[in-house]
Amino acid sequence: MDTSLLLILLIILIFLTFVLINRRLKERLAIFKSFIFILIGILISESFINWVNDIFRMNFTSPTSDELLTRIDLISFVVLGFVGFSTGARFRIKEVLKYSLEHFKLSFIDILFSILLMGGISFFVFQIFFSHILSFENILINAMILGIASATLSLRISDKIKNEFQVKGENFNALCIVPKLNNFVLISLVGLLTILTTHSPGLNIHFTPTEWFLVSILGGLLFGFLFFIFIEDETKETNLLISLLGIVIFAVGIAMYFNLSPIFLNLILGFVIGNTVKSKELIMNILIKLEDIFYAILLIYIGSVLEINNFWIFLAGMVSYLTLRYLIKYFNGFVSYKIAFDKSKFSSSIGKGLTAQGLVTLAIALNFLQVYDNPLINILFSVIVFSTLINELLSKKIIKDLLIDLNEIR
Numbered sequence: 283m284d285t286s287l288l289l290i291l292l293i294i295l296i297f298l299t300f301v302l303i304n305r306r307l308k309e310r311l312a313i314f315k316s317f318i319f320i321l322i323g324i325l326i327s328e329s330f331i332n333w334v335n336d337i338f339r340m341n342f343t344s345p346t347s348d349e350l351l352t353r354i355d356l357i358s359f360v361v362l363g364f365v366g367f368s369t370g371a372r373f374r375i376k377e378v379l380k381y382s383l384e385h386f387k388l389s390f391i392d393i394l395f396s397i398l399l400m401g402g403i404s405f406f407v408f409q410i411f412f413s414h415i416l417s418f419e420n421i422l423i424n425a426m427i428l429g430i431a432s433a434t435l436s437l438r439i440s441d442k443i444k445n446e447f448q449v450k451g452e453n454f455n456a457l458c459i460v461p462k463l464n465n466f467v468l469i470s471l472v473g474l475l476t477i478l479t480t481h482s483p484g485l486n487i488h489f490t491p492t493e494w495f496l497v498s499i500l501g502g503l504l505f506g507f508l509f510f511i512f513i514e515d516e517t518k519e520t521n522l523l524i525s526l527l528g529i530v531i532f533a534v535g536i537a538m539y540f541n542l543s544p545i546f547l548n549l550i551l552g553f554v555i556g557n558t559v560k561s562k563e564l565i566m567n568i569l570i571k572l573e574d575i576f577y578a579i580l581l582i583y584i585g586s587v588l589e590i591n592n593f594w595i596f597l598a599g600m601v602s603y604l605t606l607r608y609l610i611k612y613f614n615g616f617v618s619y620k621i622a623f624d625k626s627k628f629s630s631s632i633g634k635g636l637t638a639q640g641l642v643t644l645a646i647a648l649n650f651l652q653v654y655d656n657p658l659i660n661i662l663f664s665v666i667v668f669s670t671l672i673n674e675l676l677s678k679k680i681i682k683d684l685l686i687d688l689n690e691i692r
Contacts, residue, residue: 316671319578323585356534358583358648359544361576363530363537365645366469366545368569370552371562372437373466381459384627388456388618389463392611392636393433399610400603401429412658420656423479427650430468430475431666432607435461436640438573439678443685451690456628457635457681465642466549472646473498473546479654480541498540502547505533506554517561523568529555545649577641584648584667589660599665604672611636634684638677639670 405425408416416424440457443449477491477498513525533551537544556562590596615633619625647666651659685691 316577316581316674319581320585320588320667320671323582324588326582326586354583354586355652357579358652359534359538360531361580361583362645362649363534363544363548364569364572364576365580365641366543366548367526367530367533367552367555368573369462369465369469369545369642370549370554371556371566371569372462373553373556374562375557378463381463382624382627384618384622384624385456385459386463387622388615388628388632389460389467391618391621392435392460392614393464393467395614395617396433396607396610397426397429399429399613400432400606401425403606404428408658415657420658423475423654424656424658424662426475427647427654427662428603428666430471431643431647431670432603432610433464434468434639434643434646435464435636436638436642436674436677437461438640439638439674439681442678443682443691447682448692449685449690450692451685451688452626453628453632453635453688454685454690456632460636461638466553468646469543469545469549469642472649473543473549476543476546476649476653477541479650498542498547499550501536502533502550503554505536506551507558509551510555510558513555513561514559516559517564519564519568522561522565526565526568541653543649543653545645573641580641580644580648584644587651588664588667590664591660596661596664599661600669600672603665603669607669607673608637629688631684631687635681637673637680639673643670 402425405421408421408424413421437458440454440461444454474491474495477494509525509529513522516522516525529551530548533547534544536542537547556565559565612631612633615628615636616630619628619630619632622628644667647663647670651663682691
């Protein structure tokens, strides 16, 4: 069978599976749909097809072989761009100015200690067990990747709880605010770290990494204001959707050409457009509608590129990451409460609510997998992916129980 036709049939099958899961399973088994999409990606991966051919002596052709790999990679970059754009569009200056000082403290402490503790402990573990295959730079950057990934948060669980229950209270409000602050800062760090790891902007331009980072910010702001001029008065949803697709693809192309992070450049574009255009709410509605589709595409792609070279290292890493992250989040919430001037903004147990992860975490992990190669990156990527899915699976009950204990769910 022609590989292109096979890919089209697989996309149709994936779409029908997505619709079936959402309509039939609802809340009973829908929480497992992320693992289903990962499984679909694994089943169409070249490594799995090769394994089937070896075991059963078949001659199947992988839909992700070299002839289509470039196109699939481009699709994944576009999805990463939309994740960055959506995160930037959620970061509204008018809303940020209304946030309490305690929310900024909680976000700052959560980012700082998540990176320091998760990154620091990971650094020493890598130094002890993997220094024979990793350089000091590899060890440091791998530790930073884990630290940044552990600090990311997700709004999906809070949105689901809000849609299902009558929720009102300061703790829930904090759980809706802090992810916006955290993810904006962390994607900015990803932009800087991407420049540091790629070493070159792709042209014969002699900028330091810091200068190149500032240039990329200015470029994002410039492109954002230029696109704002074109869509300022647009109010039709279809036209806005096409415009957003063009904007994101353009920014992804620029990012790939200059070896920048597509998430970061689109973060700046989304920030500018989300704070300037009149139809910003309509844009957010479009992005929210597309989020589940992008999540499914990203999970399928991730499944197709997963490589677990050593299962026991992967398992030990995942258990350690999950346990350590939960302890760090609880610690961050407790410390933030203790130093807060206004203790009515959240409780000392708010850290339990900082467990949710999702699309932003996966996008950041995939961004590093695509730009930073080292002997441990595939295992780290697998650890982050499956830990994120488990956190997504468990965090709804954890957050719901927390809000029930705090009398914020009625």
